[in-house]
Amino acid sequence: MIIFFTIIRVAFQALGRNKLRSTLTMLGIIIGVSAVIAMVSIGQGAQATISQQIANAGSNMLFVSAGSWNQGGFRSGAGTLSTLTVEDALAIQRECSAVRLVSPLVRTSVPVVFGNQNWMTSIQGVNTNFPAIRLWELEGGSFFTEQDEASAQRVCVLGKTVVENLFGGQDPVGQEIRIRNSPWRVIGVLKAKGQSGMGQDQDDTIVAPYTTVQKKVLGITYIHSIMVSAISQAASSVAEQQITGLLRQRHRIPASEDNDFMVRNLSDLAELANSANRVMTMLLGSIAFVSLIVGGIGVMNIMLVSVTERTREIGIRMSVGATGGDIQFQFLTEAVVLAVFGGVFGIGIGVLSSHGISTSLGWPTLVSTSAIGMAFSFAGAIGIAAGWYPALKASRLDPIEALRYE
Template sequence: MLFSESFQMALTSLYANKMRSLLTMLGIIIGVAAVIALVSVGMGVRSNVTNSIASLGSNMLIISPGSSNRGGVRGAAGSMQTLKYDDAKAIKDKIKNIDYVSPSVSSSYQIVYGNNNWKTSVQGVTAEFMSIRSLTIGYGSFITADDMNKRNRVAVIGTTVASNLFAKENPVGKNIRINNQPFKVIGLLESKGQSSVGQDQDDVIYIPLTTAQERMLGITYVQSINVQVSSQEKMEQVQAEIENLLRSRHHILAGKDDDFNVRNLTSLMETVNQSTSMLTLLLGAIAGISLIVGGIGIMNIMMVSVTERTREIGIRKALGATFMNIMTQFLIESMVIGIIGGIIGIIVGCGVSQIIAKVGNFTTVITITPIIISFIFSVGIGLFFGIYPARKAAKLDPIEALRYE
């Protein structure tokens, strides 16, 4: 029997029992759709977290103060006042393989323009902060070294701040008040959107670091130092050199704890990617269980089909159909169920993924790999669970089959 004939007979048989065939495919459809939808959710989580970390800058090291310890009572992380602007300059001057260094401080203030006001985060930064964080100026300019040296009262604002204070008016050149102190807006940033944790990255104002330290906060220390390393391969080396330099500058003896912390965002991203990959794999495996259930449904229906068509099988064997002819016919029939169910499942899974993204305001990422794997698995399920019924049909004795009522 030719393959094309067997395929045509399989389609005819499935069409003759449309409802039963559809219910049989349902397990495969749900399984494939669930795999694609859940894996897309897992990939979306991974993409969100990765983008959030990447938005802080590529090849980043973040240096923060350690926690204070007074009378045995430990303060919060970063509560010490050990990092200085001079530490940042020493890191830039003495350590190789570094592109940018930008110390920063931050606090929240009420911002006023005319009759409008808005409370937001105000960060004191240097000119290099723009390159480190990959910020883009929409209008105007960013903070310069001259602004730093003169302690100028200038500000660069995010789009959220601009929309709440100025509506559709161009804010560049306008004067605002930060904590009742006058500042001139010199730049408007292009939007960066929300981070993976839902934080609005455009709800911020940047002012010169020296202005923030001396005119706003009245401090001499910095709250963090952002370092961009020239290449990913040099990350660990540069981190070790920074730790040694700061221990020397802060006169920390051997065996004593550091009064600072250096976080490697590349290592953090690798850890996050491993965790989210495991989450995606787990979600896919859970969804894959329904494919197994669907395969059992295929075997069950194929067993019923063999029983119903026992006389037909006996006639074909009596007319010369071989063991392989009968095997091929029933295997193709079960595989067709897997193929059609897989195709419908792919369509449903992609649709469900899009619905989750729109309704849940959540990022989902559909990739070709889970689609191909789930489709191959659905066809394989049809083949695997069709073998036993096909063998049973092919081994029927033609005389007994012809006598079957």
């Protein structure tokens, strides 16, 4: 037992006598491990963000938008048709059994003024179901009522970003803002929701009754889209079918023609984005893993050189009574120490660089303990794999030849 501990110390001493070489050898492992950790944490960070967004958006949300028109082969963009109406929304609420809540949506960009501050933002016209569909709570004040909606009152609820830009430190509830030169009363403030999956600031918005936005801002009678929440996430594809069927019927679309609307199922979208991300994470991780293997080959290479270079030392040790096993253990220990220390430094650098990436590039990263554990145990395993052959070679040297080696 004492022999083993002493040999481990001998291995450390041997590495210490050749600091530059040991450091350079470790560098391969350091780069490999830190790359694995940084890459995996970028991938997992993105995945976590998406999962968070599914939860935030309401995982059972569907989005119906007006389709594009097609005239003589010229097709416009999505949402350019004015085929969706409030009646469509009400019909969906009434007739689709898999649907829980529905809200019409009209939106546009508007400049907003408060005092001497102004801010360009988007205004969303919705009904009172909006907070329940989007799972979006209020931070202060209240949401508008059905009366507000019915009488198209100029009342609004502000997103956090708008509050910050217009009011600074003040409480906006009860204040009056001006949108296109008309006064609007602020009745509530939404809680911060953060970025969407596409990197859009969801808090940079104003929510108001759709009736008000339709009549007093846009001057239209149709709606842009319909927000729907299904009764459960599992029911969202049923809801999608029911809505499609209902709207085709209402819009009198013959079987031979395409829909003049689009139904998007957000949970499907999120799932798609998530699986794409998983593939990306695996791709990044495996590229990084290759560099870890290259690092391991570096360790093996150096250990082989080291065995040749230290043939005489091996001969001396054998002549004073070291067994082949003692020599093998020493060289294996040296390789494992290089790999494990490289792994430890690599973890440190990997964690630091993923923090650096998230602060400097603004990418979300998530350093998971499982990635650290995996990278570390791989580093150890690579040490053993890379050290095994050189150590075996060292242990099989003939002491007489080794002592004579110049």
